[in-house]
Amino acid sequence: MATVIVDGIQVEVPDNATILEAAKLAKKEIPTLCYHPDLPAIGACRICVVEVEGEPLLKTACNTNVRDGMRIRTISPAIREARQTALELILSRHPQKCNECVRNGTCELQALASRIHVGEISFPYRQRPGSPDVSSGAVGRDPSKCVLCRRCVQVCEVIQSVGAIAVQGRGYDAWIDTPFSRALSEVGCVYCGQCVDRCPVGALFEVSHVERVWRALQDPEIHVVVQTAPAVRAAIGEEFGLPPGTLVTGQMVAALRRLGFDKVFDTDFTADLTIMEEGHELIGRLRDGGVLPMLTSCSPGWINFIEHFYPDLLPHLSSCKSPQQMFGALAKTYYAQKAGIDPSKIFVVSVMPCTAKKAEAARPEMKDSGYQDVDAVLTTREAARMMKEAGIDLSKLEPEDYDLPLGVSTGAGVIFGVTGGVMEAALRTVYEVVTGKKLEKIDILPVRGMEGIREAEIELDGLRVRAAVAHGLANARKLMDKIVSGQADYHFIEIMACPGGCLSGGGQPYPTTPEIRQKRAQALYEADRLLPLRKSHENPVIQELYREFLGKPNSHKAHELLHTHYTPKPVYG
């Protein structure tokens, strides 16, 4: 431990703490812009400068470690001037179109400018190089708004091991770009949106589906159904001022109903269905000597990643569609029949924590219902934006229930939103199906947690099933390299593209930090604990669906509607 004095206040901090962390303990919030707790601090913006006694120059608090006995000042005339100049330079290259900007109200630059007043900007405005690109239909870029914090570059390279974008040029004229200014779709971008989540400003964003959803809602001819992904209920409350980790399932349902959706259904229902299909697929591969380890397939960022970077491993992927796509295929077949509605008049909207889901819904093969199975995908943020525009404050509503039948789910479905959750849900069902015995310990703790790669073993009638879980694509890459080199003796691997799983997907409310991820995860495990049914195969509507419509898991009809195939793709198209 080290003792440091921050503005006269003495605090004890770990030896390797930064000045920024020490100041926090002294209850002083030093302003930052390029710093993000998930990423290596690179000291790019110089907003966080402080004075250290005995040092002639100002220090950047985010990447300077404390020393025992260090005396720090976090505000002084010199500090104020340095911060103002740094901010003024940034603003002089910024279009400042807040009223037209998707980040109006959540922008870190806006917040900084309201905290540090620079007054009139004395440098003339010069636009940054680089041109806007929304061609991916999922993740959009507007380099003119970039402040060059480099968070996107770091998250893409360090956490996702993709490296689709990097710093180009140098100095005053540097900018963030893809190689040769290609579209994101041509440089191996997987549309995870982790860069969108980390971007402090409006330079990165989701390609919006808000208008097409409004159009559908306002068309009396169209029957608009909505599905909500597991992770959304643990985060959307944040958009309405509730603390992270507040579970708002029922209030979210009420708010969506007030927006005008004809039916409010739950992706958790098809998460349960995914477990039935994927669980039986695993049992089949174990029994018949199929390709192992089997890899989960519900995270579209991960699917894009393996298609681009490990095409040879595609046979390992489960052929199951993601819960979003299973839902779309059933909404326009099973549900349409049951409700007596012409499927061409059904419009399926998803509310997802994810940007990659937009691209997934648009994949040409996702038409097994005879129509595009999912018509529009809203991120959690976009759904909240629509509610706010309509004057609906979710936090003030009484909880309501999902509609029948596609709104019934179990605890196994809800934990799909957190890393390890798909594995846990699958093991709960696979165990009971294979052994015919009741699983006593429903909570499978070894697969929980935020460790990048986790392993577990479960005994199934004499066979020890070895499982691994990875989240964040750099961790996925490590496991894939193990498979390639023949060192992976697992049977089943769960991969989620985003760190922490869908709960910190690229479409979730700003910001996402390690603490916020923890809280959202707790909320999902709490939701699981509170549900009367916690195993997918016990879901009565799933049982009915198989009886009435699909036959049995992995049946011919199930394969037609609920399974898919994958295509190797070059990294640089």
Place this chain on the structure above:
Amino acid sequence: MATIDLKTAEAEIPVIELLKKAQEEHGYLSPEVLKVIAARTGQPLSKLYGIATFYSLLTTRPKGKYRILFCKNAPCHVRGAKRVLEAIVSYLGVEPGETTKDGLFTLELTSCLGLCAVAPTMMIGEDLYGNLTPQKAIAILEDYRARERSEHA
């Protein structure tokens, strides 16, 4: 987590040497050339492109048949180089650093050509031109074009 500097020199020196060599061989760093180096070094293409755009001696665009080096130094400047350059830019339709669509000229700015006595100056290929005015500069460029056309005719 350790601090990483995205432009860490040590890690990139061998890559830079590779890029320089590739440029010598191919004239410029095309997407195809960089893809080969990306596969060889395991570096993402975006980073290689970043290095190529960082160092002015590297270029990601093909060079024209004739390289125009236009002097941007003070003696030329005070004798009207700015107006001459503007005329060239608008005549060729390219900014400094770019190559004309017909692939004939690459316009580049340079520091002193050692001909300050006859400023403003430029060099095209191996030939030096001085005492430039906007009209004179364009006449010279038109000459090159005409010569090119007759060679092809």
